[in-house]
Amino acid sequence: xxxxxxxxxxxxxxxxTIEHFRDDVLNGLARRQKSVxxxxxxxxxxxxxxxxxxxxxxxxxxxxxxxxxxxxxxxxAAWVGPKCNxxxxxxxxxxxxxxxxxxxxxxxxxxxxxxxxxxxxxxxTRLVNxxxxxxxxxxxxxxxxxxxxxxxxxxxxxxxxxxxxxxxxNFEPEEAEGFLRRVAEMCGEEGGMLLGVDLKKxxxxxxPAYNDAEGxxxxxxxxxxxxxxxxxxxxxxxxxxxxxxxxxxxxGRIEMHLISRKRQNVSVCGEEFEFELGESILTEHSYxxxxxxxxxxxxxxxxxxxxxxxxxxxxxxxxxxxPLSRSL
Numbered sequence: 001x002x003x004x005x006x007x008x009x010x011x012x013x014x015x016x017t018i019e020h021f022r023d024d025v026l027n028g029l030a031r032r033q034k035s036v037x038x039x040x041x042x043x044x045x046x047x048x049x050x051x052x053x054x055x056x057x058x059x060x061x062x063x064x065x066x067x068x069x070x071x072x073x074x075x076x077a078a079w080v081g082p083k084c085n086x087x088x089x090x091x092x093x094x095x096x097x098x099x100x101x102x103x104x105x106x107x108x109x110x111x112x113x114x115x116x117x118x119x120x121x122x123x124x125t126r127l128v129n130x131x132x133x134x135x136x137x138x139x140x141x142x143x144x145x146x147x148x149x150x151x152x153x154x155x156x157x158x159x160x161x162x163x164x165x166x167x168x169x170n171f172e173p174e175e176a177e178g179f180l181r182r183v184a185e186m187c188g189e190e191g192g193m194l195l196g197v198d199l200k201k202x203x204x205x206x207x208p209a210y211n212d213a214e215g216x217x218x219x220x221x222x223x224x225x226x227x228x229x230x231x232x233x234x235x236x237x238x239x240x241x242x243x244x245x246x247x248x249x250x251x252g253r254i255e256m257h258l259i260s261r262k263r264q265n266v267s268v269c270g271e272e273f274e275f276e277l278g279e280s281i282l283t284e285h286s287y288x289x290x291x292x293x294x295x296x297x298x299x300x301x302x303x304x305x306x307x308x309x310x311x312x313x314x315x316x317x318x319x320x321x322x323p324l325s326r327s328l
Contacts (some may be wrong), residue, residue: 004128004134029266029273034280041283042116044118044119053217058209064311065164065316065318068311069318076103076309079306079307079320081157083105083108084159085107085108086100086104087159090163101127107134109134109137114138159187162193162195163183164194164196164318172287192323193321194318194320198286199288201315205315207246210245215243217243233268240260240261244280252289256283256286259279260276294317294319306320306321
């Protein structure tokens, strides 16, 4: 018997719309430091390119996290517990989740949440065929905004939020605290969170990870302009912008920009924006933490770190969090 795919149109009301994209782009380009939220990098082409990035030799986070996951999966599964309701933010192709699900004790339901609808439904359909008895309830939504979760059965286990990768680093620290606080409320006293946290390391490792020799990350970044041209009637000339990413050691973050190669005007939805030579659009921050820094952030948000797994070089970590109100 295969699992069950539960698709309820009522669960898709929080998805990103062209109107959201338009408003965020127009507001962002009007700022002194022009910017566009990084969530808009992930249209279907962006999601495909990011999967390609994860396979690159320079991009250490994915393969390092997978090694940590495989090496410690028994202990992680024990922390998660039986019959859990597994909720994943930014599920993508659910590659890591598939491995986790295969080691959990009879998980009751998997709830993947992502903005890329086509990939979300394709992956969900594949998972119900792979895991007998598992309910899969995909939600097409922007998980940084409010959305409704389906009701959990009283016979199922506790809610566990899975947030792999280094996506927590895309939030500004104060935003990360607010986000984690919302997750703690979602988990309740009995829930937990398993998430990936990228750790601080030498810039000689960090900079190549976001500036690969094959130019895949550059294509991923520039695809944001392709999307704006297609969806917002913009006229960005891709040849007039270049990808640039660097580690800002003082701020403890990677910054990813699109740099204007000349003075130019760009139209978006009929509004004109001026660019000076060298002026940039900020498209992503990726904060890196020490284990101590992240533990302090978690406590401020109402979580405690009860277990932290790292690789031998301490480049990356997977951490299990429980609400401070829970008694172990």
